[in-house]
Amino acid sequence: MRDIFIHIALLLGMPPLLLGVINKTKALFAGRKGPPLLQPYYDLFKLTRKHVVISEVTTWVFTAAPVITLTALLIAGILVPQGPFRAPLGFTGDLILFAYLLGLGRFFTTTAALDTGSAFEGMGAAREATFACMSEPALFFALLVLAKMSGSLVLGDLLHAPLVTTGWEAEAAPLVLVAVGLFILLLAENCRIPVDDPNTHLELTMIHEVMVLDHSGPLLGLVLYGAAIKLFVLSSVFLHIVAPFQSGRAGLDWLAFVGEMLGVAVAIGVVESVMARLQMRHVNYLLIAAILFCGFGFVLLVR
Amino acid sequence: MTGLWLIVVAAAVLAFSGLPACFFSRRSCAAQRLSAALMILGSAIGGYGVFLSLSAPQNEAVSLPWTLPWGRFSIGLDALSAVFLIPILLVPMLGAIYGLGYWRQADHPDNGRGLGLFYGLLAGAMLMVVVARDSVLLLMAWEVMAVSAFFLATTENENAAVRRAGWIYLVATHSGTLCLFALFVLLKKITGSFALSAVETGALSPTLTTILFLLTLIGFGFKAGVMPLHVWLPGAHANAPSHVSAVMSGVMLKMGIYGIVRLIALLPPLETWHGGLLLALGAGAGILGIAFAIGQSDIKRLLAYSSIENIGIIVMGIGLASLGRTLHRADFVVLGLGGALLHLWNHSLFKSLLFLNSGVVIHATHTREMNRMGGLARHMPVTSTLFLLGAVAICALPPFNGFVSEWLMYLGFFGSLQVSASGGAAWPTAALGAIALAAIGALALACFVNALSTTFLGVSRQPLAHEPHDPDLSQLGPMLLLAAGCTIVGCAPQYVMPLIQQAASQWLDADAASAASLLSYVPLRWIGGIALVLLGAAGIGFLLLRLRLRTRSVCGVGTWSCGYARPTSRMQYTSTSFGQMIVALFAWALWPQTKAPKIQAPLPSAGFFSTTVPDTLLDHFVLPFFRWTGRLLPRLRLLQQGRVQIYLLYIVVMVLLLLIWETIGNKS
Numbered sequence: 001m002r003d004i005f006i007h008i009a010l011l012l013g014m015p016p017l018l019l020g021v022i023n024k025t026k027a028l029f030a031g032r033k034g035p036p037l038l039q040p041y042y043d044l045f046k047l048t049r050k051h052v053v054i055s056e057v058t059t060w061v062f063t064a065a066p067v068i069t070l071t072a073l074l075i076a077g078i079l080v081p082q083g084p085f086r087a088p089l090g091f092t093g094d095l096i097l098f099a100y101l102l103g104l105g106r107f108f109t110t111t112a113a114l115d116t117g118s119a120f121e122g123m124g125a126a127r128e129a130t131f132a133c134m135s136e137p138a139l140f141f142a143l144l145v146l147a148k149m150s151g152s153l154v155l156g157d158l159l160h161a162p163l164v165t166t167g168w169e170a171e172a173a174p175l176v177l178v179a180v181g182l183f184i185l186l187l188a189e190n191c192r193i194p195v196d197d198p199n200t201h202l203e204l205t206m207i208h209e210v211m212v213l214d215h216s217g218p219l220l221g222l223v224l225y226g227a228a229i230k231l232f233v234l235s236s237v238f239l240h241i242v243a244p245f246q247s248g249r250a251g252l253d254w255l256a257f258v259g260e261m262l263g264v265a266v267a268i269g270v271v272e273s274v275m276a277r278l279q280m281r282h283v284n285y286l287l288i289a290a291i292l293f294c295g296f297g298f299v300l301l302v303r
Numbered sequence: 304m305t306g307l308w309l310i311v312v313a314a315a316v317l318a319f320s321g322l323p324a325c326f327f328s329r330r331s332c333a334a335q336r337l338s339a340a341l342m343i344l345g346s347a348i349g350g351y352g353v354f355l356s357l358s359a360p361q362n363e364a365v366s367l368p369w370t371l372p373w374g375r376f377s378i379g380l381d382a383l384s385a386v387f388l389i390p391i392l393l394v395p396m397l398g399a400i401y402g403l404g405y406w407r408q409a410d411h412p413d414n415g416r417g418l419g420l421f422y423g424l425l426a427g428a429m430l431m432v433v434v435a436r437d438s439v440l441l442l443m444a445w446e447v448m449a450v451s452a453f454f455l456a457t458t459e460n461e462n463a464a465v466r467r468a469g470w471i472y473l474v475a476t477h478s479g480t481l482c483l484f485a486l487f488v489l490l491k492k493i494t495g496s497f498a499l500s501a502v503e504t505g506a507l508s509p510t511l512t513t514i515l516f517l518l519t520l521i522g523f524g525f526k527a528g529v530m531p532l533h534v535w536l537p538g539a540h541a542n543a544p545s546h547v548s549a550v551m552s553g554v555m556l557k558m559g560i561y562g563i564v565r566l567i568a569l570l571p572p573l574e575t576w577h578g579g580l581l582l583a584l585g586a587g588a589g590i591l592g593i594a595f596a597i598g599q600s601d602i603k604r605l606l607a608y609s610s611i612e613n614i615g616i617i618v619m620g621i622g623l624a625s626l627g628r629t630l631h632r633a634d635f636v637v638l639g640l641g642g643a644l645l646h647l648w649n650h651s652l653f654k655s656l657l658f659l660n661s662g663v664v665i666h667a668t669h670t671r672e673m674n675r676m677g678g679l680a681r682h683m684p685v686t687s688t689l690f691l692l693g694a695v696a697i698c699a700l701p702p703f704n705g706f707v708s709e710w711l712m713y714l715g716f717f718g719s720l721q722v723s724a725s726g727g728a729a730w731p732t733a734a735l736g737a738i739a740l741a742a743i744g745a746l747a748l749a750c751f752v753n754a755l756s757t758t759f760l761g762v763s764r765q766p767l768a769h770e771p772h773d774p775d776l777s778q779l780g781p782m783l784l785l786a787a788g789c790t791i792v793g794c795a796p797q798y799v800m801p802l803i804q805q806a807a808s809q810w811l812d813a814d815a816a817s818a819a820s821l822l823s824y825v826p827l828r829w830i831g832g833i834a835l836v837l838l839g840a841a842g843i844g845f846l847l848l849r850l851r852l853r854t855r856s857v858c859g860v861g862t863w864s865c866g867y868a869r870p871t872s873r874m875q876y877t878s879t880s881f882g883q884m885i886v887a888l889f890a891w892a893l894w895p896q897t898k899a900p901k902i903q904a905p906l907p908s909a910g911f912f913s914t915t916v917p918d919t920l921l922d923h924f925v926l927p928f929f930r931w932t933g934r935l936l937p938r939l940r941l942l943q944q945g946r947v948q949i950y951l952l953y954i955v956v957m958v959l960l961l962l963i964w965e966t967i968g969n970k971s
Binding site for chain 2: 096103115117136
């Protein structure tokens with residue numbers, strides 16, 4: 001019961017902190033002082049009190065989309081276990097529900113973008129939908145590898161496969177490949193460099209930020225909060241593969257989990273600092289590389 | 304009166320529902336209402352019949368002699384038939400009600416009565432196809448179905464494109480029927496009768512099984528539109544009236560699937576590669592079908608290609624079940640076939656909804672070209688919401704029905720990973736089906752976000768003559784019912800599964816069937832529960848947000864989009880521009896045709912750019928082949944002199960030759 005409570009508290013409370021850590025890391029690399037770690041929280045708080053500007057072109061989809069996306073992401077977050085603890089909810093086949101809840105979020109984000117009738121936002125939506133066609137197979141290859149290793153179709157058991165399988169080191173090769181693939185997915189799905197640059201709004205090369213150009217006030221707050229939760233959820237999926245450790249003491253394990261999450265945020269910050277964004281037409285190659293990594297993991301395991 | 308006979312009565316009522324109207328005036332809307340009432344009556348009788356026979360403990364079957372030289376009048380009803388009966392009873396009825404407003408006889412005096420006549424005939428024939436237990440009866444019903452669909456698809460036959468699509472359909476469907484003739488004659492040679500009964504396991508050599516399987520696949524595959532046998536489908540669906548498209552896509556394609564499932568159930572377990580072939584065909588059809596759909600800017604062609612995709616998904620499920628049958632894995636059979644049959648229901652719900660919806664849109668905009676639409680949602684709030692619901696459902700996203708059926712198939716594909724661990728024949732490659740489904744899902748999302756947004760969202764790309772508005776209840780009602788069906792199956796799948804389960808176990812031995820319970824493999828209640836939570840939470844969240852925003856929003860401004868001062872409606876992203884990246888990714892299969900102006904001078908004159916994605920197979924292979932044969936075969940006209948005497952001579956010669964052959968045959 002306590003673990004479930006901590007799980008939900010972390011899922012709701014921690015995501016903006018990850019954004020803060022990423023920004024701080026990037027600032028340190030650039031030799032700046034950077035915004036405070038808690039700046040994303042201040043931003044969200046500020047946005048909730050603002051007015052909303054709603055274009056007269058839009059329909060109810062525009063306001064509903066951030067809510068639906070956030071709901072879908074929260075349910076997905078309940079299915080994903082954090083660290084060595086069990087997820088609050090788990091049943092056979094929930095791994096597919098997880099993937100499709102992310103899809104539901106994508107459906108409404110892109111639809112809301114097109115609802116504004118702006119070509120900018122249309123471009124972003126088209127790119128998001130296109131790149132998903134490549135990231136989705138990669139995600140499912142990764143899920144297949146983990147399902148094969150764990151022999152289970154419950155997302156919780158699946159992700160704990162590296163943790164509980166004795167002698168998993170023998171299966172290290174597919175796991176390493178899947179880890180690389182999932183890291184690419186993590187960057188792509190959360191629109192980080194090298195796929196997308198979360199800091200610029202105005203360039204034609206943007207994906208996520210350009211889709212939410214017309215959202216403002218509480219709506220923008222919901223969108224940003226949802227994006228942070230997506231980052232949190234996908235990072236915790238990724239962590240299960242690269243850091244399958246357990247001390248046996250609950251308090252220590254929770255601390256370790258929080259520390260690892262912050263570590264992932266730092267890693268993303270480092271990647272964003274040392275890499276340039278790819279050209280838009282090269283993003284395909286990166287995502288196909290993710291399919292190849294996860295696919296070869298599958299091939300190694302099945303042979 | 305038993306349920307089975309009620310279904311025969313229903314078939315008769317449906318088949319002749321359009322007949323009384325033929326005696327009324329060409330413009331009589333009362334006659335049209337009478338036809339619709341008869342359709343409702345027939346469907347009600349049939350529905351009661353299905354209910355009666357499902358609550359009866361045993362499967363019903365009747366076999367009577369008739370005066371035809373071949374076969375018997377054999378009909379029967381089991382769970383598998385019942386699964387197919389339900390869409391046949393539901394969708395044509397809703398389509399007929401919709402047609403009252405959509406295709407008013409007063410507005411279409413030239414073809415209204417013919418449409419009603421063949422519409423009813425199509426529904427009645429489909430009922431008979433599903434209950435027929437004799438191949439001769441089945442072929443007769445099949446032919447009535449195929450021909451009435453031809454007349455329905457060519458309703459607007461004053462239009463050359465419609466006639467062309469109709470001819471292509473007729474050629475394709477008869478090519479399929481030809482294979483069916485061969486199939487049933489072969490079966491007759493093996494079993495000794497035309498009755499559709501199970502073939503004994505020892506009776507077939509592997510080669511013969513393969514031949515029978517391929518004939519089944521091709522013969523019924525033409526009707527189902529399994530890629531590459533789909534060439535007739537986009538044209539026929541796009542050019543038919545929308546409620547006819549809904550019936551053709553939502554129900555008639557499924558008759559092909561019925562044939563495949565029924566025949567495989569009769570044959571002994573197939574070889575593993577047969578299942579593999581089905582999987583590969585389904586995956587290919589799914590991915591390429593939806594890729595073609597993304598390339599279309601005609602809303603009905605888009606929906607038609609999406610039907611090809613969904614048939615691909617269903618075939619994948621059948622492939623998985625076939626593998627399971629060979630490998631003696633009851634769970635694959637139940638998950639694969641159960642998923643396929645449920646997807647079939649789901650597709651008939653959401654695709655009919657989308658086709659009916661597209662009819663409303665076409666009525667309002669007078670075009671099928673999505674690139675000219677836009678902004679309809681503000682004029683038609685209900686219609687657009689229903690389209691959104693259908694789009695979410697067809698992308699297989701929770702909380703609607705498409706997700707449940709694809710989820711069952713996913714479980715089967717993921718389960719096939721574990722085969723090699725438990726020993727026995729290993730087919731872990733079947734797990735690749737999950738990858739194909741994932742790719743199809745992502746592509747379908749792109750396709751339907753595009754269709755929804757280009758049609759209903761943004762601003763209109765062309766000036767509209769009349770302000771469009773939501774249609775009246777006769778058109779909204781059927782769509783609302785279909786949407787409710789999508790939601791119910793999505794939120795309470797556990798209540799529809801028993802019938803599906805019963806139908807899927809037709810592929811299993813009796814003892815395996817009793818052991819394999821779908822509900823024991825999958826926690827359907829969880830899926831339904833989460834769907835409800837999702838709907839409830841999102842709904843409450845949306846209401847709260849609306850409340851909060853009511854006092855805190857600034858309205859009456861245009862889209863900001865980086866402060867561009869003078870946006871015009873033509874600057875919006877069109878359907879073609881949205882799909883351009885994906886079309887480029889699939890250019891190896893889609894062969895898009897682009898006409899771009901060459902820009903030479905610094906200030907170029909007005910140019911014209913166009914890009915279309917025609918059907919690669921039809922335009923580059925099938926039609927050239929027929930043109931080639933069309934040049935070759937006229938030489939045979941040498942035989943046709945046009946004189947009765949010569950033809951009589953041919954008959955005499957032929958009879959003599961037969962006599963000679965007969966005498967030689969008797970001697971030896």
